[in-house]
Amino acid sequence: MQVDQVVLGRGVIAAVVVRSNVVHELVHFHERGYGPRFVELMDHYLPDWRSRRDELNDAPRAAEEWSD
Numbered sequence: 251m252q253v254d255q256v257v258l259g260r261g262v263i264a265a266v267v268v269r270s271n272v273v274h275e276l277v278h279f280h281e282r283g284y285g286p287r288f289v290e291l292m293d294h295y296l297p298d299w300r301s302r303r304d305e306l307n308d309a310p311r312a313a314e315e316w317s318d
């Protein structure tokens with residue numbers, strides 16, 4: 251997957267993360283839970299949300315150590 255990146259401070263946040271999270275939270279304005287309506291809205295606004303979710307779930311949880 252090609253990933254655009256946004257540099258914030260010392261870290262790098264992949265745009266795929268930001269976009270997925272923004273869409274997820276905006277969908278909650280219309281559907282509070284995670285039922286069929288939530289899935290329907292996610293499919294509409296971010297059709298590849300499942301692969302993005304899986305990529306995030308497979309990502310390492312710990313931050314890298316940076317030396318100064």
Ligand SMILES: [Zn+2]
Binds near residue numbers: 274278
């Ligand atoms: Zn949520």
